[in-house]
Amino acid sequence: MNQLIIIIILLILILPIVAAFKIGWGVYVRSKCKLDTKERIVAITFDDGPDDRNLPKLLDVLDKKGVKSTFFFIGEAIAKKPDKLIQTLDEGHNVGIHTYSHSPFFPFYSLNKIVYEIQETRMLIKSISKIETSLFRPPFGVTNPNIAYVIHRLKLTSVGWNIRSFDTISRSKEKIVRRIMRRLKPGSIILLHSNLDGAAELAGLVIDSIRDRGYTIVNL
Numbered sequence: 609m610n611q612l613i614i615i616i617i618l619l620i621l622i623l624p625i626v627a628a629f630k631i632g633w634g635v636y637v638r639s640k641c642k643l644d645t646k647e648r649i650v651a652i653t654f655d656d657g658p659d660d661r662n663l664p665k666l667l668d669v670l671d672k673k674g675v676k677s678t679f680f681f682i683g684e685a686i687a688k689k690p691d692k693l694i695q696t697l698d699e700g701h702n703v704g705i706h707t708y709s710h711s712p713f714f715p716f717y718s719l720n721k722i723v724y725e726i727q728e729t730r731m732l733i734k735s736i737s738k739i740e741t742s743l744f745r746p747p748f749g750v751t752n753p754n755i756a757y758v759i760h761r762l763k764l765t766s767v768g769w770n771i772r773s774f775d776t777i778s779r780s781k782e783k784i785v786r787r788i789m790r791r792l793k794p795g796s797i798i799l800l801h802s803n804l805d806g807a808a809e810l811a812g813l814v815i816d817s818i819r820d821r822g823y824t825i826v827n828l
Contacts, residue, residue, distance in 0.1 A: 628715065631749040631768035637756035639766035640828075643795035648823045650792065652814065653769065654679045654802035655706060655745065658692035665808035667699055673815045676700050676827040678767070679802060680745040683708030683729035690736045697737055702828060704743030704767060705729045715750045722758045730762075743767055743828070767828065769799040773814075776801055781810045785817050792821060797828075 627635035634641075643651060657663050658681055670677060679696055681703055686693050696703060707714055707725040714725065726744060734740045744764040746755055751766070759766050771791045773784050788798060800814070801807060818825060 628750050628752050629748075631746065631751055631766075632770055636751040636753055637759050637766050639751070639768040640797070641768035641770045642797055643826070643828075645795045648794050648821075649826050650794070650796040650798060650818060650823050651826055651828050652677050652798045652800060652811070653745075653767070653828065654800050654807075656685070656710065656801050657681055657803040658685055658689045658696065659803045660689055660692060662804060662807045663692050663696070663802050666802050666811055667695065667701075669808045669812045669815075670701070671699060673812065675815055675825050676702075678702040678704055678743065678828045680704040680706035680743070680767070681729075681733070682706050682710045683725070683732050684710075685803075686729070686732050686736070693733065693736055697739065702741075702743065703733060703737075703739070704741055704745055705733070705764070706745050707747055708732075710747050712748070714747050715752050715755065717754070719754055719758060722754055723762070726758065726762060726764070767797070769797045771796050771798045773798065773800050775804060775807075775810060781806065781813055784810060785813050788814055789817055789821070792818065792823065794823075 627633050631639050632641045643649060654677055679701055705726055708728045742764050745767050749768055771788055773788055775784050778784050800811060
């Protein structure tokens with residue numbers, strides 16, 4: 609009996625922490641982690657950036673492949689490379705908010721600081737592009753009650769994913785593509801990163817592999 613009580617207590621303590629890292633569970637806030645379709649349609653999204661080394665190559669590949677995507681940009685990076693924000697939008701892609709600093713401590717920030725991180729990025733995008741976006745992706749996909757409150761307060765659409773490529777960890781493009789293909793299904797939202805060396809080549813391989821499976825790639 610004592611062991612059962614200990615297990616229950618541990619679950620009560622651990623589950624909220626695990627739920628914070630599982631954006632697809634929707635415990636704290638309901639995020640768009642898949643497209644509402646049963647057709648062979650998927651979306652590719654890119655986090656981080658903009659940068660002037662890898663993003664232009666990636667945009668060139670997407671243009672040649674005829675693919676439009678959604679990019680979740682970091683405010684600090686936008687401030688440094690506003691022209692890349694404009695280029696991304698001019699080429700027909702969507703841009704969302706990925707906070708201003710993309711700090712690993714973002715989930716522990718106060719409500720006011722969370723609001724600042726999001727609104728500063730939102731206003732920066734608007735001041736440069738005249739576009740006001742409501743798309744938001746929490747850094748690292750972490751959510752909690754404070755982040756959920758701000759998302760609702762600011763009337764944002766939280767966007768997650770159901771295929772994490774782990775392109776920030778693996779150096780093997782072939783392994784990354786295989787991982788994505790094993791998990792591919794109608795409505796998948798795929799997470800990649802735009803600021804990594806080789807991002808353009810990887811995106812090209814992913815796009816070709818998806819199309820070889822008979823899927824169509826759409827924008828959010």
